[in-house]
Amino acid sequence: MPARRVRADARRNVEKLLDAADAAFRELGTGAPLEPVARRAGVAIGTLYGHFPNRRALARALLRDRHDALFARGDRLAEEPPGPALAAWIRAMAEHAALYGGLAEMLAAGLDNEASELHDDCARMTALTERLLAHARAARAVRPDVTPADVLALTTAAAWTRAQSAEQADRLLDHALRGMLTP
Amino acid sequence: MPARRVRADARRNVEKLLDAADAAFRELGTGAPLEPVARRAGVAIGTLYGHFPNRRALARALLRDRHDALFARGDRLAEEPPGPALAAWIRAMAEHAALYGGLAEMLAAGLDNEASELHDDCARMTALTERLLAHARAARAVRPDVTPADVLALTTAAAWTRAQSAEQADRLLDHALRGMLTP
DNA sequence: ACCTGAACACCGTTCAAGT
């Protein structure tokens, strides 16, 4: 496809909006008021909506690079010893989903909701989880009754716990992984 | 102290407000709009605020009986075999904290925040958790590194998971408890 | 092609006036 022509001022505005949104989401979570975001970026509120029709579209743009890195990590882990690889993957996802308050919920919802701008990314996370879990199961590194849904539920639960205390989230993962992996 | 005289219409209004709020919280979570609650109860919005200065006060009133039942359950469990009793207590708390969407967060916040109308109830839950965990530890039914905070974190995480899927929450508890209890 | 910002909608919360 031909390179999309984008007016230089529009490109700059998008950059400034993303910077401001990242700061706001880090501080107040994914539900942060958007009018201050636009003001902080030096544009009118309509400009924000012009580039990002809704919160999820904004979140998707903010997470794009991070998600690429996460998927690359998952691909690399697929070549490593299956038990520790699965544990490392779960910890990586839980840490990622705690980047912004409310992100764990947003990602959990994106799994089911095909209309979500985050759905494709969530589907890739699920696919990687299934792949790493299959490896672990084949190596008898995980109990046979553990399902991909179990792993995803643990991940989002740990991400949510992390919003309150990173240490508690790690300890929750320790206990739950001990119950999921073979002794 | 002398019995507080309460005007009969005020008492009726409180009853109707609690019924309407319970329905709204069940449907929309603890963040449900309050104006429709007042309208549904047949009173003006100011009457709601007159009886309940904030959302937590309303939640506290709604949960009073349920909390009493939960504490009684905890007391009874303290007389039973310590390992299963601790597991049953965690499941009971997780189920309770999933009664309304957002309740798990509210209770977790009430633990730390002394100003919360829910703080006393949260403190009793903590005390019962500590007591049941101490019993389980004395009976060597639980791994020695499990802390009361670990148990509370698991409980709130499971309650939050329950908002999305009760079955997944139960499975999360299965796995995590397997990792916490002694084999 | 993009930006502006007024306009509309919605809800939380307070409080002066009424009964």
Next chain:
DNA sequence: ACCTGAACACCGTTCAAGT
């Protein structure tokens, strides 16, 4: 002693007008 509901504040979202 309690209730009413207008009033104020705040934020999400849209869109006609402008550049």
